[in-house]
Amino acid sequence: xxxxxxxxxxxxxxxxxxxxxxxxxxxxxxxxxxxxxxxxxxxxxxxxxxxxxxxxxxxxxxxxxxxxxxxxxxxxxxxxxxxxxxxxxxxxxxxxxxxxxxxxxxxxxxxxxxxxxxxxxxxxxxxxxxxxxxxxxxxxxxxxxxxxxxxxxxxxxxxxxxxxxxxxxxxxxxxxxxxxxxxxxxxxxxxxxxx
Amino acid sequence: xxxxxxxxxxxxxxxxxxxxxxxxxxxxxxxxxxxxxxxxxxxxxxxxxxxxxxxxxxxxxxxxxxxxxxxxxxxxxxxxxxxxxxxxxxxxxxxxxxxxxxxxxxxxxxxxxxxxxxxxxxxxxxxxxx
Numbered sequence: 001x002x003x004x005x006x007x008x009x010x011x012x013x014x015x016x017x018x019x020x021x022x023x024x025x026x027x028x029x030x031x032x033x034x035x036x037x038x039x040x041x042x043x044x045x046x047x048x049x050x051x052x053x054x055x056x057x058x059x060x061x062x063x064x065x066x067x068x069x070x071x072x073x074x075x076x077x078x079x080x081x082x083x084x085x086x087x088x089x090x091x092x093x094x095x096x097x098x099x100x101x102x103x104x105x106x107x108x109x110x111x112x113x114x115x116x117x118x119x120x121x122x123x124x125x126x127x128x129x130x131x132x133x134x135x136x137x138x139x140x141x142x143x144x145x146x147x148x149x150x151x152x153x154x155x156x157x158x159x160x161x162x163x164x165x166x167x168x169x170x171x172x173x174x175x176x177x178x179x180x181x182x183x184x185x186x187x188x189x190x191x192x193x194x195x
Numbered sequence: 196x197x198x199x200x201x202x203x204x205x206x207x208x209x210x211x212x213x214x215x216x217x218x219x220x221x222x223x224x225x226x227x228x229x230x231x232x233x234x235x236x237x238x239x240x241x242x243x244x245x246x247x248x249x250x251x252x253x254x255x256x257x258x259x260x261x262x263x264x265x266x267x268x269x270x271x272x273x274x275x276x277x278x279x280x281x282x283x284x285x286x287x288x289x290x291x292x293x294x295x296x297x298x299x300x301x302x303x304x305x306x307x308x309x310x311x312x313x314x315x316x317x318x319x320x321x322x323x324x325x
Contacts, residue, residue, distance in 0.1 A: 003217055003220065003260075003262075003287060003306060005306065005307035006217070006220040006223070006306050006307040006308070007217045007219040007220045009220075009223060009307065009309075010219035010220055010222055010223035011219055013223065013226070014219065014222075082264070082265065083265075084216065084264040084265065159218060160218050163218040163221070163238075163240055164216065164217065164218050164240060164264075166240070166241065
């Protein structure tokens with residue numbers, strides 16, 4: 001909890017750099033704080049032992065789900081994430097969903113997102129060591145333009161997966177939609193457990 | 196609390212290792228330290244990466260988040276002690292009984308802290324003897 005308060009101070013500063021108007025700032029910060037709070041709820045439900053990836057996706061992107069049509073599909077096995085991995089991925093998914101709503105697939109009526117994941121053996125890892133490989137693929141949104149700069153979202157996704165999960169996140173701005181791949185090995189941080 | 200520019204101590208050249216598992220918190224600490232002229236070593240999020248920095252870098256002090264994604268920072272504390280590098284814990288715990296006996300006297304900066312708290316803490320604990 002105290003760690004979270006420290007992170008919020010940093011989040012305010014980073015959001016402030018990113019924001020243009022006061023309203024934009026409040027919107028962006030509010031969205032990030034709400035997601036942070038949802039991650040807390042999710043982890044508290046399991047006594048801070050972890051969270052399921054499926055539940056995490058629900059919490060992080062539920063704002064954006066259209067009840068009338070399947071705009072966010074998901075395919076993957078049951079995965080339990082350790083608390084730190086859950087917090088990081090939750091915030092990453094929030095940034096991706098926000099971005100999709102503003103510029104990507106969710107800004108168009110027919111746009112949709114497919115989230116898929118699998119557990120893979122970590123390269124060079126000892127037997128039993130696993131990694132999570134997650135894809136976020138946007139389709140049928142507006143034609144994608146490669147952004148000239150690195151906004152908060154893209155930079156946050158890359159840096160937090162690297163720093164907090166010792167993993168790698170790649171963002172490919174394909175013309176037909178953004179494609180994100182996040183991969184992190186359980187080695188060293190025990191982030192992933194297959195259930 | 197933020198200190199005005201005039202009140203900021205000059206910590207030029209002070210080499211401080213930052214070990215903190217949350218990226219945003221680590222970046223915030225780094226930002227504040229650099230603002231006072233410190234050289235930030237790291238930040239590192241995990242024990243092995245932090246131990247490598249302790250072994251390779253010249254350090255005037257180290258700030259250690261106690262709980263690093265479920266692992267305690269104590270291996271680093273022992274290593275720093277052996278090298279006579281001053282260090283301090285960043286922690287939400289206030290009760291010294293939660294720390295191993297050999298580390299109960301280590302200075303602690305309570306989370307959450309403001310930038311003024313951080314800078315005066317670093318100044319007090321790590322500033323090189325003039």
